[in-house]
Amino acid sequence: MASAKPTWDIQSLRQEIPATQRVIYLNTGWSGPSPRTVVEAVKERLEWESYEGPTSRHVLESWLQLQGQVREAVARFVGASAEEISLTQNTTEGINIVTNGLPWRRGDEVVVCRLEHSSVVIPAYYLERRYGVRARVVPLQPADGKDTILDKLESALANHPRLLILSHVQYSTGLRLPLAEIQKMAHERGILVLVDGAQSVGQIPLNVDELGCDFYAFPGHKWLLGPDGVGALFVRRDLIPQVEPTKVSGRAVSNYDFEGTWVPNTLPIRKFELTTTSGPLWSGLMAAIAFLDSIGIGNIEARMAVLVSQLRRLLMAVPGVTVWSPSRVEMASGLVSFSLEGVEPQAVTSFLWDDARIVARSVALPPSTRLSVAFFNTEEEIEVAVGTIARLASQKGALGAHKAKGPNFEETL
Amino acid sequence: MEPKRVADENSSRNVFLELDDIYQELLLDHYHRPRHRKRLFDPDIQAEAHNVFCGDKVTVQLKLQDGKLSQVGFEGQGCSISQASASMMMVLLKNNSLGQAIALSKLFRDMMQGKDLTEEELKRLGELKVLSEIRRYPIRIKCALLPWTALEDGVKHKILEKH
Numbered sequence: 292m293a294s295a296k297p298t299w300d301i302q303s304l305r306q307e308i309p310a311t312q313r314v315i316y317l318n319t320g321w322s323g324p325s326p327r328t329v330v331e332a333v334k335e336r337l338e339w340e341s342y343e344g345p346t347s348r349h350v351l352e353s354w355l356q357l358q359g360q361v362r363e364a365v366a367r368f369v370g371a372s373a374e375e376i377s378l379t380q381n382t383t384e385g386i387n388i389v390t391n392g393l394p395w396r397r398g399d400e401v402v403v404c405r406l407e408h409s410s411v412v413i414p415a416y417y418l419e420r421r422y423g424v425r426a427r428v429v430p431l432q433p434a435d436g437k438d439t440i441l442d443k444l445e446s447a448l449a450n451h452p453r454l455l456i457l458s459h460v461q462y463s464t465g466l467r468l469p470l471a472e473i474q475k476m477a478h479e480r481g482i483l484v485l486v487d488g489a490q491s492v493g494q495i496p497l498n499v500d501e502l503g504c505d506f507y508a509f510p511g512h513k514w515l516l517g518p519d520g521v522g523a524l525f526v527r528r529d530l531i532p533q534v535e536p537t538k539v540s541g542r543a544v545s546n547y548d549f550e551g552t553w554v555p556n557t558l559p560i561r562k563f564e565l566t567t568t569s570g571p572l573w574s575g576l577m578a579a580i581a582f583l584d585s586i587g588i589g590n591i592e593a594r595m596a597v598l599v600s601q602l603r604r605l606l607m608a609v610p611g612v613t614v615w616s617p618s619r620v621e622m623a624s625g626l627v628s629f630s631l632e633g634v635e636p637q638a639v640t641s642f643l644w645d646d647a648r649i650v651a652r653s654v655a656l657p658p659s660t661r662l663s664v665a666f667f668n669t670e671e672e673i674e675v676a677v678g679t680i681a682r683l684a685s686q687k688g689a690l691g692a693h694k695a696k697g698p699n700f701e702e703t704l
Numbered sequence: 705m706e707p708k709r710v711a712d713e714n715s716s717r718n719v720f721l722e723l724d725d726i727y728q729e730l731l732l733d734h735y736h737r738p739r740h741r742k743r744l745f746d747p748d749i750q751a752e753a754h755n756v757f758c759g760d761k762v763t764v765q766l767k768l769q770d771g772k773l774s775q776v777g778f779e780g781q782g783c784s785i786s787q788a789s790a791s792m793m794m795v796l797l798k799n800n801s802l803g804q805a806i807a808l809s810k811l812f813r814d815m816m817q818g819k820d821l822t823e824e825e826l827k828r829l830g831e832l833k834v835l836s837e838i839r840r841y842p843i844r845i846k847c848a849l850l851p852w853t854a855l856e857d858g859v860k861h862k863i864l865e866k867h
Contacts (some may be wrong), residue, residue, distance in 0.1 A: 532750070545857045550846050551757030554857045557750075 301669060304586070308516075308667050315649040315672045320338070320462065320490055320626050320663035323516040332578035333518055337571040354570050361573045364580045365523045368515075369507065370486075370498030375531075377524045377563040378573070382489040383410040385524030386456070388563050389485050390414040393454065397423035400452035401655065402444075404431040408462045411487050415456055427452065433615045433657050435470075437622065444473055454483050459497075459507075460490035462518055463654045463661070465616045465626025474503055483530070489513060494595065494625055496588045499525050504625025506530070508539035514625075516667070517579035520570050524563070532557040540565045591666040595625045598673060600665045601617045602627050605677040611684050613656045628659040631680065634687055635658045640678070647679045717764035723819040727834040734831075735784035740794035742777045751858030753850050760786040764858055771801050783847055785838060792832045802859055809852050816845050833838075 305311040310324030343350045362373040371680060379385045390401075391414075401424055403415045418424035427449045431440065455477050460467050470486065477484045485506040491497060499507050507525040509518035526534060535544045543562040547553035556562050579634030583591065606614050611632035617623045618655065631639050638655040639660040643649035654661050747765035754761050760782030767775035776798050779788045793812075797805050812829055815821050815836050824832045835848045 545751075545860070546753075546853065548846075551755040552750065552753065552846050552850060552853060553756065554753045554853055557752070558861050 301667070304670075305667055307582075311667055313648075315647065315668075315675060317662040317664065317668065318650040319516075319665040319674060320465075320513055320661065321652055321664065322512050322519060323493075323514055324626060325516050325575065326582045328582055329517060329575045329578045330574035331597060333571045333575040336574035340570055346412075357570055357573050357577075358568075361577055362584075364577055365511075367508070368580055369492060369523075369525060370500045370502075372500075372524045372528070374560060375525055375528055377560045378523040378568065379508070379524050379563075380509045380520050381512070381522040382487055382510045384412075385522060385570075386410055386414050386485060386487060386504075388524055388537065389506045389508070389526070389534060390418060390454070390456070391537040392563075393483075394533065394535070395424050395453070399424045399687060400427055400450055401425070402427045402429060402447045402452045402455045404429045404444075404457055404461075405554065406431050406433065406461050406463045406466070407456075407458060407610040408487065408489065409566070410489075411456050411458060424664075426452075426490055433466070433617075433628075435466075435471050436611075436619075440468065441472060441476070445476060446633070448477060448480055448482055452482055454485060456485045456487070458487040458490060460494065460504045460624045460626065462490050462626070463659075465490070465624040465661075466629050467617070467622050467624050469492075471502055474505075478503065490624065490626060493583060493591075495592050499527075511579065514598075515576070515579050518572050518575040521567065526560060531560055531562075534563075536562045537567055538563075538565060542566075586666065594666045595664055596620055596623075598666075598668055598670070599623060599625060599627060601670060602662065602664055602673045602677065605673065606680070609677065609681045609684050611687070612680065615659050625664045626661055627664060628654060628657065628661045629680075630657065630659045631684055631687070634683065639683065642683050643676065643679055647675055649676050649679060651676075720797065722734060724837070727837050730831060730834050731784060731788045734788035734791040735843060738778075738787060738791040740776050740778060740798070741791065743779060744777045746774055747775075747777070749858040749862050751854045751861070753854035753857065755782070755786075758783060758847065759774075760847060760850055762786060762854050764788050764790070764851060764854040767798070768802070768857065772799050773797050773802070773805065774799070778851065780851070782850075783844075785825070785835070785844055785847040786850045789832070789848045793855065794830060794850050797855075805855065806859055807831060810855055812852055813849060816848055833845050 307326045307328070308324050309327060310316050316324050340350055362378060366373040366376045378386065395418065401415045401418055403426060405428055415426040419426055427447055427450070429443050431443065455469060459470050468473050474484050483505045486504060486508070488507050488509035490513065492509040493516070504525060505527050509523060511521035512519045542564055543556055545554040545556045594673050603614055603618065606612050606627070606629050611683050613630050615628040615630065616626060630636055636658050640651050640653045651660055651662050653659065744765040744767055748768045749766040750763065752761065752763040762778060762780035764850060765777045766773050772839050776794045778794055780787055780790055796808060798806070811821065811825055812832055813829065815829065818839060838848050
């Protein structure tokens, strides 16, 4: 199992990911199914800490060590140094650390794109309310090619915003943005770039140092297959002092007394972190990174490209289906969004689950059902998924009224 | 009862009324014509210290060349004692090494905390020795120490960075 490279033994790999044995899991873009090793790591650590006593000397020492180890492991995975990694709970927390911590001036501008996740748009909108910062929205369209994207961004940057916030891979259509070119364009104009890496880390190879990133926020629970509740934020070393921590603890001061004197700790990235966090969850993330490393991110990306092109090809042959995701390999990712004429996306998503135990989700813009294809998915699963969609398409006269069940809570996640 | 916020010269004057004229003059001179009050470009060391009770704030910036503090600068706001202490500190630190700066800081702290210094030691503190008068007003000692607290923090981080 350790090196699945030469002969990709997908079946034994799937044995390691229990959810694949129960459902057709096409929703890693929301939360990835953890391998057994991750679940074991969480359980073992929780047991050990609880049974030994959580602040017994050896447990405490090990917890401190674990914080350092996970910072190292995460840093190595994305090409950063450990001093540039703040441990967070999720991508959104990382984004908020940066948006709320930069020294804004009234009248500054921030740029985001249409199609983006609410976790990018809302922190930008809140800047208006808090600091009088104007948010500009770039009118990105699902079918935009690389040149169009760069042109649209260039005209938005002409007004010299302070910050550009965008997702490396768009959650809605899986569009992979040409980040290196975009960052170059921004940096030439003295504009900082905050990247939402929710859909990229664990999916595509990444080196934030080589890419020249300023800020890069990402989760542990999606494509990294770690437990929910862990994530990280990369802040380039020289930018750390510029970002003021908005939630603070003793880690944010060098020195203080009870006579009112205090010295803010502006240099170390730990200033963004609060007090106790979960040892079991960090152990889970370590195990998740080890699991992906054993497969190799290059292999993951290559296999996903094959599966995604199969999915696109089959989907486009279904009458009434529109695929919203980009066709060019370099612009595409494991996220494939489609809509079926005459059927609400939520109803399609619901039908997939009811009819074939296929886990997917709907997105609002473009209104569509999104399938996340991960390396552990199979050609057969994709055939089943498209077969189910084709069945719905052929029955839609009768099933057109297939209603989504339950509340629509997807848009906030 | 000491006023909660001492951010202007008037309230500091209450202290000065009882200080000898010569001390008062020197302090107010540094307050009104602060030395090295400027922002440096690309400093090697930067640190700030605050006091939440009186609203005082001092940011210290230092640039090193050949092991010496070749350029020094501070910015801040607050009472005349904290700002004059920062100004005098800048004059004293310039062209010293980091080690000497820390030694001077320790000496100044010792003096402010009531330790008797030798003639030689007092001489090393230069103009700052006038601040020893402030010891009569214990609540103001922290004002005099504020810029030094920033200095110590900045130097500590610079030293940690090397390891």
